[in-house]
Amino acid sequence: MNAFxxxxxxxxxxxxxxHKAESTQLPIATLPLPEKLVLPxxxxxxxxxxxxxxxxxxxxxxxxxAEAEGTVSAAIHAPTSGQITAISDAVxxxxxxxxxxxxxxxxxxxxTWIERKPQDWQxxxxxxxxxxxRNSGIVGMGGATFPTYIKLCAESKCQIHTLIINAAExxxxxxxxxxxxxxxxxxxxxxxxxxxxxxxxxxSIIGIEDNKPQATKxxxxxxxxxxxxxxIVTVPTQYPSGDARQLIKLVANIEVPHDKRATQMGVQVFxxxxxxxxYRFFCLGEPAISRVVTVTxxxxxxxxxxxxxxxxxxxxxxxxxxxxxxxxxxxxxxxMMGFDLPTNEVPITKAANCIIAASPxxxxxxxxxxxxxxxxxCADACPIQLQPQELYxxxxxxxxxxxxxxxxxxxxxxxxxxxxxPSNIPLVQYYRYAKSEMIAQDKAKEAADLARERNExxxxxxxxxxxxxxxxxxxxxxxxKQDSAKxxxxxxxxxxxxxxxxxxxxxASSDATTKTQADxxxxxxxxxxxxxxxxxxxxxxxxxxxPKNMTPTNPAVQQEIAEIDARRQHVGLEKAVETNPNxxxxxxxxxxxxxxxxxxxxxxxxxxxxxxxx
Amino acid sequence: MLGLALVLGLGLGYAALKFxxxxxxxxxxxxxxxxxxxxxxxxxxxxxxxATAIAAGEADINQCPPGGDAGVHALxxxxxxxxxxxxxxxxxxxxxxxxxxxxxTCIGCTxxxxxxPVDAILGAAKxxxxxxxxECTGCELCLPPCPVDCITMHPIAVTPDNWxxxxxxxxxxAVPLSDVKLKEAVN
Numbered sequence: 123m124n125a126f127x128x129x130x131x132x133x134x135x136x137x138x139x140x141h142k143a144e145s146t147q148l149p150i151a152t153l154p155l156p157e158k159l160v161l162p163x164x165x166x167x168x169x170x171x172x173x174x175x176x177x178x179x180x181x182x183x184x185x186x187x188a189e190a191e192g193t194v195s196a197a198i199h200a201p202t203s204g205q206i207t208a209i210s211d212a213v214x215x216x217x218x219x220x221x222x223x224x225x226x227x228x229x230x231x232x233x234t235w236i237e238r239k240p241q242d243w244q245x246x247x248x249x250x251x252x253x254x255x256r257n258s259g260i261v262g263m264g265g266a267t268f269p270t271y272i273k274l275c276a277e278s279k280c281q282i283h284t285l286i287i288n289a290a291e292x293x294x295x296x297x298x299x300x301x302x303x304x305x306x307x308x309x310x311x312x313x314x315x316x317x318x319x320x321x322x323x324x325x326s327i328i329g330i331e332d333n334k335p336q337a338t339k340x341x342x343x344x345x346x347x348x349x350x351x352x353x354i355v356t357v358p359t360q361y362p363s364g365d366a367r368q369l370i371k372l373v374a375n376i377e378v379p380h381d382k383r384a385t386q387m388g389v390q391v392f393x394x395x396x397x398x399x400x401y402r403f404f405c406l407g408e409p410a411i412s413r414v415v416t417v418t419x420x421x422x423x424x425x426x427x428x429x430x431x432x433x434x435x436x437x438x439x440x441x442x443x444x445x446x447x448x449x450x451x452x453x454x455x456x457x458m459m460g461f462d463l464p465t466n467e468v469p470i471t472k473a474a475n476c477i478i479a480a481s482p483x484x485x486x487x488x489x490x491x492x493x494x495x496x497x498x499x500c501a502d503a504c505p506i507q508l509q510p511q512e513l514y515x516x517x518x519x520x521x522x523x524x525x526x527x528x529x530x531x532x533x534x535x536x537x538x539x540x541x542x543x544p545s546n547i548p549l550v551q552y553y554r555y556a557k558s559e560m561i562a563q564d565k566a567k568e569a570a571d572l573a574r575e576r577n578e579x580x581x582x583x584x585x586x587x588x589x590x591x592x593x594x595x596x597x598x599x600x601x602x603k604q605d606s607a608k609x610x611x612x613x614x615x616x617x618x619x620x621x622x623x624x625x626x627x628x629x630a631s632s633d634a635t636t637k638t639q640a641d642x643x644x645x646x647x648x649x650x651x652x653x654x655x656x657x658x659x660x661x662x663x664x665x666x667x668x669p670k671n672m673t674p675t676n677p678a679v680q681q682e683i684a685e686i687d688a689r690r691q692h693v694g695l696e697k698a699v700e701t702n703p704n705x706x707x708x709x710x711x712x713x714x715x716x717x718x719x720x721x722x723x724x725x726x727x728x729x730x731x732x733x734x735x736x
Numbered sequence: 737m738l739g740l741a742l743v744l745g746l747g748l749g750y751a752a753l754k755f756x757x758x759x760x761x762x763x764x765x766x767x768x769x770x771x772x773x774x775x776x777x778x779x780x781x782x783x784x785x786x787a788t789a790i791a792a793g794e795a796d797i798n799q800c801p802p803g804g805d806a807g808v809h810a811l812x813x814x815x816x817x818x819x820x821x822x823x824x825x826x827x828x829x830x831x832x833x834x835x836x837x838x839x840x841t842c843i844g845c846t847x848x849x850x851x852x853p854v855d856a857i858l859g860a861a862k863x864x865x866x867x868x869x870x871e872c873t874g875c876e877l878c879l880p881p882c883p884v885d886c887i888t889m890h891p892i893a894v895t896p897d898n899w900x901x902x903x904x905x906x907x908x909x910a911v912p913l914s915d916v917k918l919k920e921a922v923n
Binding site for chain 1: 767770771772773774782783784853854855856871873894895896898899900901902903904
């Protein structure tokens, strides 16, 4: 049934002229040590790594220069021994042509290795191996540059049953994977064994396009020699069958839904160069410091080179016999998905699989774009089965929400639509524009949401502080009121206390008994006074919430009360003087009375103030 | 018939109570369009008060310079009114910037901390202050209170991280006059 339906399906993808034969005539050559190496810190997808060296430091080959920081990040190692001469901004191979932070290394020519520690990967704990991989600097060498250790960590989350090795190399001109398989098949097969072991996958499949018979043969021989169960599947040469989802469908017949990852379907895909880097890391103890790069196009001697990361492009071009005079610019990556380099003074990075020298003969400037005639050839050719003509319309008119609805973010920017367009519309450029605008909008929205949250929190905090202040104020006011009430009540107590003391003194003076007896009596009297005061307070509380005369109503009344108090006090004191020869007791009573008076006055004043305030 | 009306009426009444919408959803939708700079250039003390004013019909939709033309378009779409260009009275749109404190000049007066609407300034009395640039909205509200004028606005630089692909333009090529004459001659 499927075959029947497939018959009516349009043939997806395209088959542009291959141009692969030029660069496969010569074997992979190793580039001589360049005069200086410029290592961009951003050679991968994710966070900036943390620089561990300083200007002036002498480093050895393979030494860690910057370590992975954050979840998605990759380390940078010294490709050779030498001295760090600068850590500063320099032009990086990026379509923007903007500078970014780079480490400049001046080789000392000795090429001294740091101590290499190969690992016995078959008998070591998997988690330990993956953890060590974090600072190996290995990223996806197919061009995506996604840190490899994260892809191998996936084991805990999803059970991977199939490991697919991407050796399709579907883009024209690029031959680095082809040559790598021809010459380093053994290393690749051992790398596959390591990756399969780490993932716990039951089977592994190598997908190779049928335009690489020599590579297929070399891989078959290597697989037989290693006694592994790896299957080699040749797929028809059709661009873009090297896309991970396309290759999974072709070799494993599993279609990954657009909202799922391949790992959720139990499949993991690695590029051949990546598994070879895995082999070199675990079996030889070498971190990622070099890669195979195809130099082709308008150069005198197209060839593949094993190049140290950070090698300036002119050195590489010199090794390829130099560019021909009519070279207009250089392309990094393939002619379909690559980008024009802003200048040729850029370093080779982990993503650089191919450098093409462009000339007007090879890459003619595109003819002027004509209006879209809605022929839907792009829709027939789109490997993701999107509607490029609709997306073009939305992207052109900045109708981003609609573009999102039509799944613009599923577009892999393979360029097939632009290739087949009879009106020569640069469709992918419109999609890239729309995508980066949408990403910027999403980021702005996120920032706005954060700002709103922070602003709301700030306003809430100010409001809360205001309320707290008001509450504190109210509490203090209430406390003062209660205080004054207490004091009005307790004014009775000291008087009684005074009486008790007086009585006690009377007793002491008249009876003239022993001192201990007097003390006991004193204590008893005090206790009695306290009891009486408590009882009075309780009675007052029971009678009402507060005594009615607690707050003096007006200053005149207040003054009167104060005067009466003073008189009472005066009389009491005179009495005490008359009756009591004990000066100490008199003094004490005086002081107590004064304190009481002051307290009453203060409380009254405060109460008055509070009454006025609201 | 009456019974049915009664049942439906009760059902509706219950639904109105049960699914009552808290707050004004229109204000929230307007607020979502506004850039949350909290700069007050619109004449209101923040984005939310401005959104409330638009919803109440007290404010016009073209008073937000940081939102730019795109913001006015979005508001016009939402409110179902005609688009109008930004009102120049409220200022012109500027490239997005973040505040920067010259730490040598800062005297630690905390006035800017009190002015910042999003708490993006860190510091204490008599200690140097600094901007948390990832939280700064570029509202410029910290500039006027600074007694020593140590705060400046820095536009956000373009890096490979935030760089955007340009809108594809077909470059216009100058055709030499001789070519044109040649063509005319052929015709």
